[in-house]
Amino acid sequence: MPPHLRVARPVSDPARSADLYARGLGLSVLDSFENHAGIDGVMLGVPDANYHFEFTRSRAHPVRPSPTAEDLLVLYIPSEPEWEGTCARMLAAGFRQVTSVNPYWERHGRTFEDSDGYRVVLERGTWSPDAT
Numbered sequence: 001m002p003p004h005l006r007v008a009r010p011v012s013d014p015a016r017s018a019d020l021y022a023r024g025l026g027l028s029v030l031d032s033f034e035n036h037a038g039i040d041g042v043m044l045g046v047p048d049a050n051y052h053f054e055f056t057r058s059r060a061h062p063v064r065p066s067p068t069a070e071d072l073l074v075l076y077i078p079s080e081p082e083w084e085g086t087c088a089r090m091l092a093a094g095f096r097q098v099t100s101v102n103p104y105w106e107r108h109g110r111t112f113e114d115s116d117g118y119r120v121v122l123e124r125g126t127w128s129p130d131a132t
Contacts, residue, residue, distance in 0.1 A: 005051040006043075007073065010063035011116050017055040018042040020114055024093035025075070025086065027053070035059065065116035069101045072111075072119050078126040086122055087112075095120070 011017040014032075021027050027044040030052055034040050038060045045052030053073075057063075077083040087110050091097065095112035100121065105111055109123040 002050050006054055007051070008054040008056060009065070009067075009116075009118060011055045011057060011065055011118075012062075013115075014040055014042045014055040014057050016115060018044055020093050020095065021053060021055075024090040024095050024112070025120070026089065065118065067116065067118045069119065072105075072121050074105075074109075074121040074123055076123045076125060076127045080124065083122060083124045090120070090122070 009017075018029060018032075021044050022029065028047060030043045030045050030047070032042045039056050039058050041054055041056040043052050043054045075086075077086055087097075090110075090112045095114055098111050098113045098119065100106050100111040100119075105121045105123070108125060109121050112120045112122070114120070
């Protein structure tokens with residue numbers, strides 16, 4: 001069985017982040033919890049995929065999100081119509097399109113920023129080790 005990847009991020013509002021990513025990337029809420037040892041959280045992903053995203057907030061010790069311009073989630077979308085549609089959904093959901101620090105992403109995709117400053121790159125194409 002392949003490993004499962006969880007990308008966990010502290011956010012200012014887990015419900016807002018979940019809504020943004022669900023609408024922008026077409027993800028589903030897989031699970032959520034409230035006040036689990038003082039932590040609230042929401043997990044999103046694609047059912048049966050080997051990854052999911054988790055957005056959390058500590059009630060007792062809130063962590064202020066502090067992403068840099070190079071903290072990226074990169075999603076490769078090979079179909080041009082699907083890529084265009086996802087870019088449009090990101091904007092409609094409330095993401096902001098930003099200029100990437102790395103010119104590679106500017107040539108091959110679009111970069112979006114969420115309400116906490118985390119960035120998502122939508123790469124137009126398929127990942128391969130030779131792509132870079």
